[in-house]
Amino acid sequence: MAQNTKNGKTVTADDGKYSEYQPGKSWDTDEFVASNSPITVPYKYAGLFLTYTMLVGFGLSIMLAIIFRFEETTYTHCRVANYFPSTSAAIATTPSAYVWRLVICLCSLPRLLFVLYCYHFYINVSCQLRYYRGLCHLCFIAEMLENLSLIGLSCISSDDNYDIHEILFISFQVGAMLHMILMCIVFKMATTRYDDVRSDTGIFKRKGALQRKMFFCVMNILAFLISIYFFFRHQNRCEPGVYSLFAIFEYLVVLTNVLFHEDTWKDFSNRCIIYGGRTHNKLMTE
Template identity: 35%
Template sequence: MPVEARYALLYSDYEVTPCLRIPFEKFAFLILTLPLCAFIFCIIYSVLFHFESATSTHCHVYNVLPSISAAIGNFSPQREVWQTAIMLQSVPRFYIAVIYLQFHHAMAYPRDAWMGNFAFLLNVTENISLIILSFWTSSRHYTVHEKAFITFILMSEFHMLLTCIMQSRFKRHNRRSLKWKRRLFLTNVSCIILGAYCYMRHNSLCEPYMYSLFAFAEYVVVLTNMAFHTTAYFDFENKDFVLYKYGAAITER
């Protein structure tokens, strides 16, 4: 089966002239750059211009870093910058989720096909929950934001774990991709545990800088999540992302 058919998404056989062709590594980099630049901007801007409000907690102890929820959702223009980046990267991520579904079906043994379907469901749910927690901010819709954040964490962890397990069982797997996926997953899980510990200790003991450690652990969780998705660079290296009139595909270069 040709690669165009194997990793194609919603384009007509009668319309094969590409509207856009871009190396997949550049496409993956562009998708990562949107939320990454927005994330860095929100943290730096919050520290520079909303330091007291962004780092304040019920304990009233000194901290140097804002939580992600405070940095991206409580102030303007950070909120608008983050929401714009998330919306711009959401559609490409849904495209890539479908392409990964086809990729996993092509690479996995038939008995492992259910893993590809489940990973696709987790990936889509993760993306939807990210959109919800970004637009229903903690300062305005705390209950919705909290549930969306918990869903995002759970779905992303299960998606990373299942992807690592599935790709290790491929007929032939990309060793470099799997190596980085495992490293990023383990770092992500470790920082979730560290963040939870720091948050509980902050709430119970109200120690200076403990909330900042929690915030730093949050940052690493978000950055490793972004990096995990960017390992698609290795899975589809030497391929192009091609946009057609009625859809898109991953093709051989």
């Protein structure tokens, strides 16, 4: 960089480009040019990353618990034979705990950001149906409760503090079920105006998306209710293998939850996340 004085003013040369310096004017803020190109990430790939990270991390946590901590993670107060660890028992022991917490670290921020984006998207849909906006608010609260509870129960394992972990697990499942039910209702209300446009091929995709959401929602609730049945049956009767059945249906609860979110992310597969961009403050201010 070279500086020359011309007619009482300082001219700065940088790579053959000249800009006039004016006293009292901030060079760094008013003349800053950022030439970095924006990074574009399609929602489709972001959703796939979150889905497969959650599924692979969850499956790996269960496998590691069976391989390295089988006796510890399948032990219950009844001391009867069991073959699969519960989710809480698996993610409470190492090395499974390290894997699951890494997954939560990678996925929590994108999931929370998507909650905000999804809320702002649906709340701005032009829908005149009664209670629509109120349901959008409730859906947002339920999804935030689900995600924050998931972070909490992942950080505080059942071995660390069983009572707090239990409360967080209950709030997670309640938030997840409420969110899935409300999301199905909100999605149907938001796309009602397309029902009469039978020539629009997008209708069939929207109807298919609603059916998938309802399927995962119903399967999640059924799996949760069945797991609760086997849990209390194990607590009261202490039958061999019953706790393993509870664990299997608990796995289905996690699986259907992840797939429901993956289907919700698919709704925005034609959109992109853009990081950064070109900024020229002088042009913006002028």
